[in-house]
Amino acid sequence: MRDGCPNCENVLQLRGNNDAIQECTSQVFEGLISVRDPAASWVARWQRLDNYVAGTYATKVTGSLPEYIISSLEDSGVKYVPYIDIFRAD
Numbered sequence: 011m012r013d014g015c016p017n018c019e020n021v022l023q024l025r026g027n028n029d030a031i032q033e034c035t036s037q038v039f040e041g042l043i044s045v046r047d048p049a050a051s052w053v054a055r056w057q058r059l060d061n062y063v064a065g066t067y068a069t070k071v072t073g074s075l076p077e078y079i080i081s082s083l084e085d086s087g088v089k090y091v092p093y094i095d096i097f098r099a100d
């Protein structure tokens with residue numbers, strides 16, 4: 011809320027924007043990975059975190075971004091990759 015997100019602040023501009031934070035974050039997640047040196051970590055690469063800052067990340071997040079946010083991400087050159095559950099039947 012106070013500092014925004016060090017990975018995507020330039021795109022999502024969450025800092026101080028409670029509405030955007032509510033729309034772009036989720037409290038429902040599974041698993042945590044702590045990454046100290048993302049550029050050198052194969053786990054970070056496997057989780058597509060290798061260009062992110064060091065920190066603690068969820069391995070799976072449940073939720074969806076609003077369409078207009080996804081469009082603005084794509085306009086900014088960010089490829090949004092939603093989690094796809096490989097065990098889901100449909």
Ligand SMILES: [Zn+2]
Binds near residue numbers: 017019
């Ligand atoms: Zn972010």
